[in-house]
Amino acid sequence: MLILSVESSCDETAVALVADGRKILADEIFSQVALHEIYGGVVPEIAARSHLEVITYLADRALDKAGMSRRDIDAVACTYAPGLIGAVLVGVNFAKSAALALGVPLVPVHHIRGHIAANYLAFPDLTPPFLCLAISGGNTMLVDVRDYTDMAVLGRTRDDAAGECFDKSARVLGLGYPGGKPIDDLSKQGNDRAYDLPRPAVHGGDPYDMSFSGLKTAVVNIVHHAEQTGEPLDKAGLAASLCRAVSESLVGRTMDAANALGYDRIAVAGGVAANSRIRADFEAACAKAGKRLFVPPLRLCGDNAAMIGAQGYYELLAGHTAGSDLNAYATKAL
């Protein structure tokens, strides 16, 4: 079963070909980071314009790389939510007209389900059920993956996503956009106890809910205070303290949930899974607790279309297809 998959929910345009939900035959990505850098963040209109310009080139390249023809395609999958609406619309409308023209099923895929499915591409022996922490620039949620298409959200951020906290902190530290990697790099030279940053407790709602806006504000205040008083700012120490605070918020809750639900397998997904402190802390916690940890390689952590093809395969098997009236959504429950 060969799936052509499309991802355009934020600032990466991607087209992939995936066999049986597990094998990547082609995985083409065009990153728009250079287009948005001067604005200090993703500009939705610029993102949507760029997606439209490159999408067919990527589809051509995917076929070339895989050595496949259009006739080999059994279904077309696309991210239909959540994301920047103008951006998601480009991928959805390209995908649904391609599916109509090829006479094959159209499979809408939730972007976060796609991130979780990146683990199926990286780990052939991983099958549900397992616990997954999905952490990216726009989303932070802890998910009980009961089956490939049966999931329950155990907790989520009440405000900013973990990635947003890194991006905004990087911005005030003058590290540019996107902020995840420069913060990670800088943190390696710093003392993670240099600054005492808050670990917000979240009351009410789901027991595993998280919050990162207070942490972000604390970083902003420390930087502004240093600027105003002329006191020296230990940037590396602040980056290391921030990584520690984010990691402790995430790892602690995830381990608690795994213990409570009796899971011995924990997966991490999304762009923030690339953070080395979070990876190291999860490795240590899982080793200590005797649990197996799954973290996809860096390329599959960020936005890509292969993960959409992986999840698309299981959505298709479950009969989750759509017609040519499929719309795109900025937000949508998992």
Added chain:
Amino acid sequence: MLMLALESSAKAASAALFEDEKMLALSIQTSGLTHSRTLLPMAEDILRNTDKKPEDLGLVAVSRGPGSFTGLRIGLAEAKGLCWALQIPAVGVSTLEAMAYGGPVLDGQMLCCCMDARRGQVYNALFTVEDGKPVRLTEDRAISLPELEKELIASQEPWILLGDGAQLCYNNLDREKVALFMAPEPLRVQNARGVGLAAMDREPVSANDLLPAYLRLSQAERQRLETLEGK
């Protein structure tokens, strides 16, 4: 050859099917639902109702702008998907030209095609009609109402106003100095029939080369340039 035409640059969405020069079907929807939900089902329906299949298509024509940025991208992304999958070429048609082709094309008429571009401007192009076809007098441009008024007065011609900016021009331009007439309502706004007719006079391109003509930068780019110029 079978050609599908798509139009989604403004409030209405429409799809038309042509066999050579003949229009087989036209579907228009002004429900206010997003074009992302309505445009492709209209195309699918007219293909089914005319007993045609997507693989029978030889060409896809689509409005490339100006117009609603999101609306344009929905039509263009769908055109790209069809053309890429079927390996057929596309024609991107100026929305204003599609409006003229779908309008009252009586020889000698002067057509002033206008879309409300906000910020005190209209997207506009001027045409005359020869041998039943619009002939361009200006490029597509974003122009202020006073500038447009100056040009129309200088022409010393009567003008027929088309487009969703027609009423705006009719109400705001000095009709004592230039004779203005509103195009009859069914011929006033762009639809896929005009897109198809305009496409017949244009060279097709590949799906890769099918690109929008927004006529305006994104707000972030405009603000950045204004800041840079201010300094």
